[in-house]
Amino acid sequence: MASNAHAPDSQHYYIPHGSPWPIVAAVALFVLMWGAVAYLNDWGGGWVFLPGPLLLFFMFGGWFHTVIGENQLGIYNSQVDRSFRMGMLWFIFSEVMFFGAFFGALFYARVLAVPWLGGQGVKALTNLVLWPHYEASWPTNGPGHIGGESFQAMSAYGIAAINTLILLTSGLTVTIAHHALRSGNRGRLKLFLAFTFILGFCFVALQGHEYYDAYTKLNLRLTTGIYGSTFFMLTGFHGLHVTIGAIMLLVVWLRVLRGHFTPRQHFAFEAVSWYWHFVDVVWLGLFVFVYWL
Amino acid sequence: MAEMPHTEAHAHAEHDHDHKPHGWRRWVFATNHKDIGTMYLVFSCIMFFTGGFFAMMIRAELFKPGLQLVDAGVFNSLTTMHGLVMIFGAIMPAWVGLANWMIPIQIGAPDMALPRLNNLSFWILPFAFLLLLSSWLVPGSAPAGGWTMYPPLTLQFGASFPMLIFAIHMMGISSILGAINVIVTIMNLRAPGMTLLRMPLFVWTWLITAFLLVAVMPVLAGAVTMMLTDHFFGTSFFNAAGGGDPVMFQHIFWFFGHPEVYIMILPGFGVISEIVPAFSRKPLFGYEAMVYATASIAFLSFIVWAHHMFTVGLPLSALLFFMFSTMLIAVPTGVKVFNWTATMWRGSLTFEPPMLFALAFIFLFTIGGFSGLMLALVPADFQYQDTYFVVAHFHYVLVSGAAFAIMAGVYYWLPKWVGRMYDMTLAKWHFWLSAIFFNVLFFPQHFLGLAGMPRRIPDYAVQFADWNMVSSIGGFAFGLSQLLFPYLIWKCVRSGERVEGTRAWEGARGLEWELPSPAPYHSWTTPPTEAMIARGAEH
Amino acid sequence: MYRARLGIRPGTWLSIAALLVAAFMALPAMADESSQGGWGLLNLPVGVTSISRDVYSIHMMAFWVCVIIGILVFGVMIWSIVFHTRSRGAVADVTLVHNTKVEIVWTTIPVLILIGMAIPAAHGLVLISDDSHAQLDVKVTGFQWGWQYQYVGKGVSFVSKLDPQSMAASELDSGISPYSVPHYLRNVDHPLVVPVGTKVRLLLTAVDVIHSWWVPDLGIKKDAIPGYINTSWFEVDATKPGVYRGQCAELCGRGHGYMPIVVKALSKADFKAWLQREAAAEKATPGAASS
Ligand code: HEA
Ligand code: HEA
Ligand code: CUA
Numbered sequence A: 001m002a003s004n005a006h007a008p009d010s011q012h013y014y015i016p017h018g019s020p021w022p023i024v025a026a027v028a029l030f031v032l033m034w035g036a037v038a039y040l041n042d043w044g045g046g047w048v049f050l051p052g053p054l055l056l057f058f059m060f061g062g063w064f065h066t067v068i069g070e071n072q073l074g075i076y077n078s079q080v081d082r083s084f085r086m087g088m089l090w091f092i093f094s095e096v097m098f099f100g101a102f103f104g105a106l107f108y109a110r111v112l113a114v115p116w117l118g119g120q121g122v123k124a125l126t127n128l129v130l131w132p133h134y135e136a137s138w139p140t141n142g143p144g145h146i147g148g149e150s151f152q153a154m155s156a157y158g159i160a161a162i163n164t165l166i167l168l169t170s171g172l173t174v175t176i177a178h179h180a181l182r183s184g185n186r187g188r189l190k191l192f193l194a195f196t197f198i199l200g201f202c203f204v205a206l207q208g209h210e211y212y213d214a215y216t217k218l219n220l221r222l223t224t225g226i227y228g229s230t231f232f233m234l235t236g237f238h239g240l241h242v243t244i245g246a247i248m249l250l251v252v253w254l255r256v257l258r259g260h261f262t263p264r265q266h267f268a269f270e271a272v273s274w275y276w277h278f279v280d281v282v283w284l285g286l287f288v289f290v291y292w293l
Numbered sequence B: 001m002a003e004m005p006h007t008e009a010h011a012h013a014e015h016d017h018d019h020k021p022h023g024w025r026r027w028v029f030a031t032n033h034k035d036i037g038t039m040y041l042v043f044s045c046i047m048f049f050t051g052g053f054f055a056m057m058i059r060a061e062l063f064k065p066g067l068q069l070v071d072a073g074v075f076n077s078l079t080t081m082h083g084l085v086m087i088f089g090a091i092m093p094a095w096v097g098l099a100n101w102m103i104p105i106q107i108g109a110p111d112m113a114l115p116r117l118n119n120l121s122f123w124i125l126p127f128a129f130l131l132l133l134s135s136w137l138v139p140g141s142a143p144a145g146g147w148t149m150y151p152p153l154t155l156q157f158g159a160s161f162p163m164l165i166f167a168i169h170m171m172g173i174s175s176i177l178g179a180i181n182v183i184v185t186i187m188n189l190r191a192p193g194m195t196l197l198r199m200p201l202f203v204w205t206w207l208i209t210a211f212l213l214v215a216v217m218p219v220l221a222g223a224v225t226m227m228l229t230d231h232f233f234g235t236s237f238f239n240a241a242g243g244g245d246p247v248m249f250q251h252i253f254w255f256f257g258h259p260e261v262y263i264m265i266l267p268g269f270g271v272i273s274e275i276v277p278a279f280s281r282k283p284l285f286g287y288e289a290m291v292y293a294t295a296s297i298a299f300l301s302f303i304v305w306a307h308h309m310f311t312v313g314l315p316l317s318a319l320l321f322f323m324f325s326t327m328l329i330a331v332p333t334g335v336k337v338f339n340w341t342a343t344m345w346r347g348s349l350t351f352e353p354p355m356l357f358a359l360a361f362i363f364l365f366t367i368g369g370f371s372g373l374m375l376a377l378v379p380a381d382f383q384y385q386d387t388y389f390v391v392a393h394f395h396y397v398l399v400s401g402a403a404f405a406i407m408a409g410v411y412y413w414l415p416k417w418v419g420r421m422y423d424m425t426l427a428k429w430h431f432w433l434s435a436i437f438f439n440v441l442f443f444p445q446h447f448l449g450l451a452g453m454p455r456r457i458p459d460y461a462v463q464f465a466d467w468n469m470v471s472s473i474g475g476f477a478f479g480l481s482q483l484l485f486p487y488l489i490w491k492c493v494r495s496g497e498r499v500e501g502t503r504a505w506e507g508a509r510g511l512e513w514e515l516p517s518p519a520p521y522h523s524w525t526t527p528p529t530e531a532m533i534a535r536g537a538e539h
Numbered sequence C: 001m002y003r004a005r006l007g008i009r010p011g012t013w014l015s016i017a018a019l020l021v022a023a024f025m026a027l028p029a030m031a032d033e034s035s036q037g038g039w040g041l042l043n044l045p046v047g048v049t050s051i052s053r054d055v056y057s058i059h060m061m062a063f064w065v066c067v068i069i070g071i072l073v074f075g076v077m078i079w080s081i082v083f084h085t086r087s088r089g090a091v092a093d094v095t096l097v098h099n100t101k102v103e104i105v106w107t108t109i110p111v112l113i114l115i116g117m118a119i120p121a122a123h124g125l126v127l128i129s130d131d132s133h134a135q136l137d138v139k140v141t142g143f144q145w146g147w148q149y150q151y152v153g154k155g156v157s158f159v160s161k162l163d164p165q166s167m168a169a170s171e172l173d174s175g176i177s178p179y180s181v182p183h184y185l186r187n188v189d190h191p192l193v194v195p196v197g198t199k200v201r202l203l204l205t206a207v208d209v210i211h212s213w214w215v216p217d218l219g220i221k222k223d224a225i226p227g228y229i230n231t232s233w234f235e236v237d238a239t240k241p242g243v244y245r246g247q248c249a250e251l252c253g254r255g256h257g258y259m260p261i262v263v264k265a266l267s268k269a270d271f272k273a274w275l276q277r278e279a280a281a282e283k284a285t286p287g288a289a290s291s
């Protein structure tokens, strides 16, 4: 680390001076949160939630525009580049931990809570005294049948399977695009990058369809007990990340069209592709533990 | 004392002035690690007084049996807000502030790695606490479910509930971004020659703390998100009827919560490990052991969380596992205490304010650690759990631990920051009043807890009256003594005696003491020399 | 360059530290007076069950271990603070930075001490966890704010709440002195009645939020969790009939401080009689609570 802290190309490590974007971001976040609070507390109609996201988009636009500009001016040396990379990797790690919390909830419910309610293990009396006639099973909406007497679980072999293929393929295409970028083959780069975010948006569309089925045909809702809760929260947050990832891919693609990135320096591209692979891996976890097993 | 950095840094001092932005822009658009550090520290001080004010209300209500000041619901809000404000508003931002000020200087970096992100991490905080504190004004008043926010109780609160959740989200984002910045700075911006095992311990402990932050803050975010959806969108995570479990929240919360308490103390270990050698005029004993001990504490902190949940009805096997893993933490922590002791052994000690606070830290933190160890014994914890014995325990580790360490750090580095020395005698007054009244305030709470007084109650049986009164008196005295601290700093900044040369303390070692005082606005724009690094890394 | 003008004489340090240690040691010494309440209340009650006695001994064992370690560690520190000081002309021995032998010793010894503490603790825990062969089952349901007790299979069940006197006195600015109320905040309208010398098992649950059932003299505390049953047990010594008091130990809202627990332990015969009276009364007027 320390030794290459002074990379061959290093002039001084670039320290930006006085930037307005962070404070805009802080305010945007504040407005967003207040909007959510006001909305949930019925202190106003749905519109109260609007300003936050708008400000946020404005901020992202401005901030990234500045950074991209600086980058194009070539004032970032390889050490700055490394800071960005490390930053992105640790950010992704924090995202992993966020999903970890929800996977933890899923495992806890399936391995401990539901069996206990069903009268297995150390809390057998729970079933005898409080929930007679409840039999532990998965999927379940609990002894209280929260969200309706009967519902159907989401099958792993329908849309989920297709979506798995889609994401795996997109992981492949983005890698191909990366190689193309490294070897300076812009044509193929553009093509496969396009494939990637198109696949991403397809995934989101299909998931929308899956949700539609769940609500209309399977009587499976967010409110369908612990199964519905874990199913929709996990797949929902994942879907959100896919959407964000796809948008970022789109942006990177537009930058490629503008001729950004060199075979040696293309942090934004790599960051997004890392993010994409992360989304990919999370999905595999989802497919196995939420849909399949 | 090195001539070269002198001239070098003075050169900076000159062209500083054209660089240094003026007016409100300097703070709102800040990208300079020193400015951002200062804002963090000031914010933390304000929050310390806010949380302290809540604490004073608590102590006043508990001064004698019967309800005199506030209604029971408001009391619970006071307790809850006191805990949240002190942890997320006072202690954590203070550490990030010190990290901002010292880490770049101590590793010979020109600034933090991601200066704009750094500004964002700070500015999120005032807004987060605006959101949290304004919950006092909404119908139903502030959240009153304890800082641990257990459902179903916390789900019962009205308008303040989403404010609590989203405030937590904002604090989490701030911490994560701040922590990422620290990690990247340490891993990528160390001056050539500043190898990992030459880093000052404050940097080491912060590196590990930052890792803990990135690992557990998102988990807290997940926990409160589930609570939000349970409250507003009908999910059943914490509802047995739907197949969930209220205790599940506690598992997720404490998976965050226990590492969190080490997040608050590890940087303190770092500060103490800088100060004790400086005033013993002797290098730190067992530097590497210190590093490994810190790492193992961090590791263990991930597998002990359920020691906060011994009474929820865990299976025997789980109780045994978490008892043993928790007890183990005494070993690496012990290594630290012993190393500090050995550092003083055959030293040449003097007792300036930083050293006084450091010594009080070692004594009182250790006492807090002892009570922690007693709490770790499950059968005994059945009696201690949720009593004032626990309250005593964590104030010994948090106030005389984390808070004293922060004060020690400020007294140690303040001359470097402002180039002026503070009023020594006043600082010693601050110390002795704090050290004595701290114990008057919290030692009797051990008795109260053992005698059977639960925590989080606004009123109590009369047999608890005597010690509660003592504790409250100690509390007011301790609180008032704290007013000396900001006064003293303000006086120092305005009119303190100028500090000559680079070293404010003759025994002080490390790169920060190779810079002139006050440290130039932009330091180490050209990295330190091998000689300077070597001088700093004598161990 | 700032040299220490010693703000304080080392002696002061000594006395401070001494005071702390003394305070620690005072704890058990004064414990026996705990009955007198007030200043004398410094330590855990020994209690009236085998569990509470186990717990007490584990507590004291841990306490003394900490005191001894404290004396050693603080002793060494105080020694340096007093004698290895600049003011006494001590010169720092800068070579003393590392010593593998010592470091191994002060890593292994704590481990051994911990093992020594873990064994009795684990043993006690195993005993506490064994709730088999209970002779009487009582279902305990916490609610905001009180407890419902159901004697399983005995046709007896009633609700237990803070007694009216305490209730009145505990109002904000009630003007009633808590000292004028017998067992202020520690008294209920209908205590839980149990026989001595009998293994009583509690089936704990709650209807609204989490509560925690705690009676120090019985040595048990267990959370009452909505939707789940936790079990716990106690057996009051045959020789120790009496009234034992505790209170809810998990924050449960505004009334958390106002849901005490009172256990009345009767001789087996008296209990039998009481139970019959209750059952009869219950039949006569179902749901009617009495004491
Ligand atoms: C800075 C914060 C901090 C720190 C450092 C610690 C340190 C420790 N804590 Fe503490 N703890 C809290 C903050 C902290 N705690 C808080 C805030 C709570 C309450 C949360 C809430 O409910 O609101 C809490 C609660 C808490 C509980 C739950 C109590 C309950 O609710 O029932 C337990 C139980 O095991 C525990 C244990 C420990 C242990 C074993 C340590 C150990 O790390 C201590 C190790 C140190 C020593 C042991 C002393 C030095 C060692 C030696 C001199 C070596 C030789 C010693 C021996 C071999 C004995 N703590
Ligand atoms: C690191 C954090 C930290 C710090 C520094 C403190 C500091 C203090 N705490 Fe802390 N406390 C917690 C963290 C902390 N606490 C936590 C996490 C809880 C658990 C919450 C929960 O149960 O959910 C808790 C709970 C808690 C309780 C239990 C409440 C209950 O269970 O109902 C009590 C009661 O005495 C208490 C008292 C104090 C006091 C007197 C101080 C003093 O040290 C404060 C001193 C500072 C000041 C007083 C401010 C400075 C002075 C002024 C504001 C001027 C005005 C002064 C006067 C008028 C005298 N705290
Ligand atoms: Cu019921 Cu506290």
Ligand SMILES: [Cu+2]
Pocket: B257, B258, B261, B305, B307, B308
């Ligand atoms: Cu803990």
